Amino acid sequence: MAIDQKFPYHSISVQQTLEKMQSGQEGLTEEEARSRQKQYGANELTDKEGISPFILFLNQFKDFLILVLVLAAAVAWYAGHMVDVYVILAVILFNAILGFLQGYRAEKAIQALKSMLKQEAKVLRDGNPRTVEARQLVPGDLILLEEGDSIPADSRLLRARNLQTIEASLTGESLPIEKHTDPLEEKTNLGDRVNMLWKGTHVARGSAHAMVTAIGADTELGKISHSLGSIKTTATNFRKKTERLAKQMALIAIATSLLVFILGYFLRGYAFEEVLLITVATLVASIPEGLPAVITIVLAIGASRMARQNAITREFSATEMLGSVSVILTDKTGTLTKSMLTVGKVYLGDGSELEVTGTGYTPQGELLQQGQPINPTKNDVLRKLLFIAKVCNNAHVGEPVQRKEGSSPEPEVTGDPTEVALLVLARKAEAGQQGVIPEAHVVDDLPFNSEQKFRATLAEVEGQRELLVVGAPEKILKLSSHILTSVGPQELTQELRQQIHGKNDEWADRAMRVLALAFRDGSSIGDSAKSEDVRELTWVGITGIIDPPRSGVQEAVADCKSAGIRVMMVTGDHKKTGAAIAKEVGILEPEAEETDYPLALQEDELESPEYVFEELVDNVSVFTRVSPNTKLRIAEHLQRKGHLIAMTGDGVNDAPALKRADVGIAMGIRGTDVAKDASQIVLSDDNFATIVRAVREGRIVFQNVRQTSFFLLTTNFAFVSVFIVTLLLDWPFPLTATQILWVNLVTDGVMELGLATERGHGDIMKRKPVPRDANILDKSVVPYILLMSIIMLGLTLAVFSHYLPMGEETARTAVFIVISMTQVFNTFNMRSLEHSIFRIGMFSNRYVNIAFVVSVALQLLVIYTPFLSGAFRFEKLPLPDLLVVFLLSSSVIWAAEAYKLFARKKRQAEFILV
Numbered sequence: 001m002a003i004d005q006k007f008p009y010h011s012i013s014v015q016q017t018l019e020k021m022q023s024g025q026e027g028l029t030e031e032e033a034r035s036r037q038k039q040y041g042a043n044e045l046t047d048k049e050g051i052s053p054f055i056l057f058l059n060q061f062k063d064f065l066i067l068v069l070v071l072a073a074a075v076a077w078y079a080g081h082m083v084d085v086y087v088i089l090a091v092i093l094f095n096a097i098l099g100f101l102q103g104y105r106a107e108k109a110i111q112a113l114k115s116m117l118k119q120e121a122k123v124l125r126d127g128n129p130r131t132v133e134a135r136q137l138v139p140g141d142l143i144l145l146e147e148g149d150s151i152p153a154d155s156r157l158l159r160a161r162n163l164q165t166i167e168a169s170l171t172g173e174s175l176p177i178e179k180h181t182d183p184l185e186e187k188t189n190l191g192d193r194v195n196m197l198w199k200g201t202h203v204a205r206g207s208a209h210a211m212v213t214a215i216g217a218d219t220e221l222g223k224i225s226h227s228l229g230s231i232k233t234t235a236t237n238f239r240k241k242t243e244r245l246a247k248q249m250a251l252i253a254i255a256t257s258l259l260v261f262i263l264g265y266f267l268r269g270y271a272f273e274e275v276l277l278i279t280v281a282t283l284v285a286s287i288p289e290g291l292p293a294v295i296t297i298v299l300a301i302g303a304s305r306m307a308r309q310n311a312i313t314r315e316f317s318a319t320e321m322l323g324s325v326s327v328i329l330t331d332k333t334g335t336l337t338k339s340m341l342t343v344g345k346v347y348l349g350d351g352s353e354l355e356v357t358g359t360g361y362t363p364q365g366e367l368l369q370q371g372q373p374i375n376p377t378k379n380d381v382l383r384k385l386l387f388i389a390k391v392c393n394n395a396h397v398g399e400p401v402q403r404k405e406g407s408s409p410e411p412e413v414t415g416d417p418t419e420v421a422l423l424v425l426a427r428k429a430e431a432g433q434q435g436v437i438p439e440a441h442v443v444d445d446l447p448f449n450s451e452q453k454f455r456a457t458l459a460e461v462e463g464q465r466e467l468l469v470v471g472a473p474e475k476i477l478k479l480s481s482h483i484l485t486s487v488g489p490q491e492l493t494q495e496l497r498q499q500i501h502g503k504n505d506e507w508a509d510r511a512m513r514v515l516a517l518a519f520r521d522g523s524s525i526g527d528s529a530k531s532e533d534v535r536e537l538t539w540v541g542i543t544g545i546i547d548p549p550r551s552g553v554q555e556a557v558a559d560c561k562s563a564g565i566r567v568m569m570v571t572g573d574h575k576k577t578g579a580a581i582a583k584e585v586g587i588l589e590p591e592a593e594e595t596d597y598p599l600a601l602q603e604d605e606l607e608s609p610e611y612v613f614e615e616l617v618d619n620v621s622v623f624t625r626v627s628p629n630t631k632l633r634i635a636e637h638l639q640r641k642g643h644l645i646a647m648t649g650d651g652v653n654d655a656p657a658l659k660r661a662d663v664g665i666a667m668g669i670r671g672t673d674v675a676k677d678a679s680q681i682v683l684s685d686d687n688f689a690t691i692v693r694a695v696r697e698g699r700i701v702f703q704n705v706r707q708t709s710f711f712l713l714t715t716n717f718a719f720v721s722v723f724i725v726t727l728l729l730d731w732p733f734p735l736t737a738t739q740i741l742w743v744n745l746v747t748d749g750v751m752e753l754g755l756a757t758e759r760g761h762g763d764i765m766k767r768k769p770v771p772r773d774a775n776i777l778d779k780s781v782v783p784y785i786l787l788m789s790i791i792m793l794g795l796t797l798a799v800f801s802h803y804l805p806m807g808e809e810t811a812r813t814a815v816f817i818v819i820s821m822t823q824v825f826n827t828f829n830m831r832s833l834e835h836s837i838f839r840i841g842m843f844s845n846r847y848v849n850i851a852f853v854v855s856v857a858l859q860l861l862v863i864y865t866p867f868l869s870g871a872f873r874f875e876k877l878p879l880p881d882l883l884v885v886f887l888l889s890s891s892v893i894w895a896a897e898a899y900k901l902f903a904r905k906k907r908q909a910e911f912i913l914v
Contacts, residue, residue: 003040003139005218009156010193011186017156021211025158027124027142036138043137043153043215045222045674056104060096067246072253072287076737079280087741094293121152124209141212145203147394148414154219155197155210157181162447163206164416167191167198168333168572170220170652176204176416178450190220191572200652200672205394205416206447221652224628224674242295245709245776249716253286256720263727280737282723286716294708294752301756302701310685311694312668318680320705321663323698325565326769327638327645328691329631329661332571332578334670335648335688336585337547341417343425345512345544347503348381349483356425359548361397361411363427376429376436381484383436385541388517390426391440392457392468394447395419397427416448418513421545422470438462444529454479458522458529465522469534473504473542476516480537489538504542511580512544549585552689557586559692563699564768566643569622570631572653575600578624587621600624613637631657644772646691648683649675665691700760702770708752709776711830714785715748715823718792725797732808734800734815739872742862747820747855751827754851758831761840784833784899791895792822795888810875813863814885817877821889824855829896836900837893 009017018024028036060066073088119134122144129144134152137143143155151165157179164176170190179194197210199219216222260282264275302319306312313319333339340361346354354374358365366373367382376382395415413420430436440461448455454471469476482489483496507514518537525533560567567587571578579600582588588599598605600622606613617637623630631647635657638645647654647661650671655678658664666679667686676682683690722734735743795818803811827848828837843849862868864876877885 003036005040005139005214007213008186009213010184010188010196013183014156014158014181017158017211017213021140021213023140023142023211025142025209026127028138028140030125033125033136033138033141036140037136040138041216042135043212044135045216053100053104057096057100060100061092066092066096066292069287069292071250072283075283076280079276081277081280081737083738083741087745091293091745119150119152122146122149137212137215139212139215143210143212145197145208145210147203147205147207150202151197151199153199153212154214155212157195157197157208157210159209161207162449163208164204164448165197165201166204166417167201168651170198170201179206179208180450221672221674224652224655241774241776248775248777249287249291249713252720253283256286256724257283260723260727263724268727268730277737278723278727278733282720286720291709291712293749294712294756295705297753298701298704298708298756302697302704305697305700306681306694309693309697310683310687310690311665311697312682312684313680314682315680318663319698320701321644321698322646322681322691322695323700323702324644324770324772324774325646325663325695325698326643326772327566327568328560329568329570329635329638329645329647329657330688330691331648331650331654332569332573332581333547334650334667334686336549336553336569336581338550339547339670339686341421341513341545342548343421343543344546344548345507346382346385346425346541347500347544348379348385348541349539350381350486351499352381353503354382356428358428361413361420361424362400362409363397363424363431365428367429375433377433379486381486381540382429384484384519385517385543386426386429387437387440387461388468388470388519388540389422389543390437391442391459391461392455392470392517393419393423394445394455395423397423418515418545422515422543425543443527446529446531446534452531452534454534456529456534458525458527458533465525467520467522467525467529467533469518469520469537470515473500473514473516476518476537476539477501479535480518480539482537483539484541492539500539500542507542507544509576509580510544511574511577512546514542514544516542547581549581550687550689552687553585556689556692559765560695561586563695563765565695567621568634569624570626570634570647571622571624572626573624575602575622575624578622582622592621595619603627603630606630628653628656632660635660642772644769646695648688648691649679650686651675654678696760696765699764699767699770700758703760703764704756704758706776706781707758707830707833708755710781710785710833711752711755711823711826712744712748713777714788714792714826715743715819717785718789718796718819718822719743721789721793722796725793726800731800731804732811734796735812735819736873739812739816742872743816743820743823746858746862748823750851750855750858751824751848754845754848755827755830757847758845761832761835781833784896787895787899788822788826788829788892791892792819795822795891799885799888807875809873810877813874813877814881816874817859817863817882817885818889820855820859821886822892824852825890825892826896827851829893834900834904836897838897 003021007020012020069088069092073085076088077085120131121134121137122129122131123137124142124144137153142158143152145151158181160179160181163179165179167177177194181195184193184195198221200221257279261275261279264270264278265272296316299316299319303313303316306319330336338359340359342359343356346356346367348354352369355368356365357368367376368374374382376386396413397420398412400409400411426437438461440459443458443460443465446456453475454469456467456469458465458467477497477500480492483492504514517540519540520537557567569578569582569587579588582600592599597616597619601616601620602625606616613633614637617634623634631654635645635647639662644662646663646665647657648665649655649658650667652672652674655674658666658675659678663681664679665681665683666675668682668684669686671682681694719740726734796815799814799818800811803814828842831837831845831848832840862872863874869876
């Protein structure tokens with residue numbers, strides 16, 4: 001009979017589970033395991049088949065802009081202009097190679113972040129324990145688990161000893177979950193099925209025997225991974241914008257080419273072949289052949305800059321998309337916080353309150369009383385608390401290890417996170433001092449369990465035996481009769497108990513996890529500690545444990561608000577914890593408490609009609625204990641409202657929302673492979689501040705895409721204007737198709753490379769996000785393009801008419817220099833459409849300076865080198881003429897400065913009126 005891997009095993013008893021799985025307390029036989037492997041397959045998720053390099057390369061040709069260029073090449077081929085064909089095809093190939101290389105490198109970087117180790121599992125086969133590869137597990141296998149083990153498959157608990165697991169990667173819950181073997185209601189939520197273990201989570205404390213109930217794609221992790229394929233994703237916002245721009249330019253190109261054909265054939269009566277030649281030249285002039293390449297270059301530069309900021313971009317378009325983000329939905333644990341529980345406060349029995357500096361697992365920090373360092377050797381109460389923290393502890397903190405190049409070394413740790421925090425506290429006190437904490441010999445341990453709410457250690461120190469206890473303050477207070485003060489143990493009065501309760505409540509309201517530490521004489525206890533021995537304790541103090549915010553997060557949240565970006569916390573953690581961290585990092589501001597809406601909401605409070613749900617999402621910024629479906633609902637509502645959203649996540653449960661978001665951002669260090677595969681960007685340092693730095697780079701990318709697009713369109717618009725006017729005047733064409741291609745690809749291409757490297761100017765993170773439906777080409781820049789085009793048209797006609805009596809080739813040479821140099825000078829204008837070039841520094845971008853020198857050199861080379869001048873049909877101009885033409889071309893700088901000054905005055909006047 002086949003095993004049902006979808007059955008709710010949490011709802012039946014241990015014995016019923018064994019019967020249904022056709023297994024026993026000694027596990028399967030080797031023969032039965034092999035048989036089931038053939039029947040059910042391997043315990044592994046089917047990796048999404050990687051795209052082959054060949055297909056990745058072909059995908060680069062899907063862009064509408066590329067199709068427009070292919071059309072231009074086809075027309076040029078039909079007209080017999082093979083040089084034009086070759087040049088256009090070279091541009092298409094260059095763009096494809098650049099896009100392919102970025103995609104290929106990004107996938108390699110993501111693969112490097114994935115775990116390279118094969119997971120193993122301890123299993124009972126034929127009643128004997130053995131270690132096998134996790135992929136060899138089958139339904140019905142009995143697995144053995146200990147502290148620190150990764151759980152290799154979904155399993156039903158058979159036996160558990162003080163078992164706690166960390167399930168953050170699946171449910172979002174950051175604290176350990178206590179487990180037991182009792183059956184539960186069938187409708188129990190996934191996160192509350194405490195008699196089950198889940199693939200991809202791990203054991204924080206204790207040990208267990210468990211029966212494998214589901215493997216591979218049938219595990220909860222596998223179901224979420226499989227469901228990603230059914231989530232609908234829309235074309236990226238940036239792809240829509242570039243396709244819209246391409247269609248706009250295609251219509252302009254076709255319309256102007258038809259107009260030129262009509263004017264030439266019907267108005268001027270040119271022969272068909274001659275008109276076709278002119279039409280091809282117009283089509284070539286109307287299409288900015290370099291635009292696909294320059295957009296790819298701008299995106300590549302942005303992706304490279306983001307990678308240096310620890311944000312690895314898997315898709316080029318995500319670099320620009322980040323710049324348009326208006327809402328960031330962020331997880332809490334490990335993104336806003338360090339995901340390293342740390343003791344931040346200590347309250348001693350003598351009434352003193354201490355602050356502990358330093359975060360993370362590195363034992364660097366001080367204990368401060370009223371801002372001044374305190375010496376533990378001179379405070380017996382503190383010394384006792386540190387002793388208990390170190391000895392009544394089963395955690396391990398290793399030597400610092402540098403996990404990645406450029407990062408700070410962090411120790412490898414094992415054990416319960418709260419015990420790790422206590423051990424690090426003791427290490428901080430011991431750093432640089434001898435004799436702070438005496439050596440002790442552990443006689444016996446009484447592990448923590450949910451009923452007792454404490455753990456205890458029987459230890460011998462300096463010839464005496466003591467029972468050391470750590471646990472929940474309410475429980476330890478009930479078991480305590482005395483309190484340790486600076487003058488020794490004193491009776492624990494009702495007044496003192498109330499003071500301790502007050503401090504406990506105060507810290508709990510600040511989302512601290514509070515632990516009490518106490519002890520008693522252990523001389524009457526044998527070699528085995530029992531729960532009954534934990535009585536008549538002497539209270540020593542309490543510790544307040546926090547998951548501290550990462551450095552720079554508060555500033556990053558403030559930067560988001562200045563940039564018009566709403567930051568929302570969507571976490572699997574508790575409401576009180578989420579709200580406290582949100583206040584600390586600035587997501588919740590003081591005025592939030594004065595509104596009619598709660599500071600934070602949890603899953604069950606969102607079970608309301610859709611219109612109420614939408615109102616809550618619009619007005620509440622902290623959502624806790626949320627399920628994957630609720631994350632999707634929040635994201636989809638915000639998208640319907642017109643927001644462009646970025647979503648962070650690390651767990652399997654985050655993957656659907658990551659895929660649905662406009663920009664999915666996965667964590668590179670603690671993120672699961674499923675989350676990384678669903679994302680567009682992977683943070684190699686898991687830091688929220690990195691997202692904000694990447695947003696800034698994204699805004700720079702959008703700025704540079706717009707400015708390079710405007711730069712190219714100015715040239716093309718000027719070309720078209722010149723052609724139409726010369727046709728109407730019945731003049732010869734001022735440039736050949738090959739000469740136009742040189743300007744479009746070489747002159748403009750070199751300057752575009754410099755312009756693509758432009759850095760953002762001071763106010764880029766003070767502006768509101770670019771609207772989702774904003775075009776790359778908008779009407780605000782039309783006056784500038786018209787102004788530059790009119791100047792270029794006027795200069796071209798004046799120069800052409802002046803030199804035309806000297807011959808068409810001489811006149812075309814002069815026109816070529818004028819148009820080329822006006823674009824070269826216009827590059828400086830395009831570095832900022834708002835700020836004066838003299839304010840940001842005429843020569844502050846060294847890449848533009850280099851491009852200027854190279855471009856001028858290439859113009860001189862093509863005109864004054866016999867071979868090239870012959871190929872392009874140029875004539876040498878005398879040096880004085882050359883200088884005059886250069887000087888005339890520079891007039892675009894002064895015209896642009898006048899335009900910017902007028903625009904600034906107009907904006908200031910509008911601001912005053914408002």
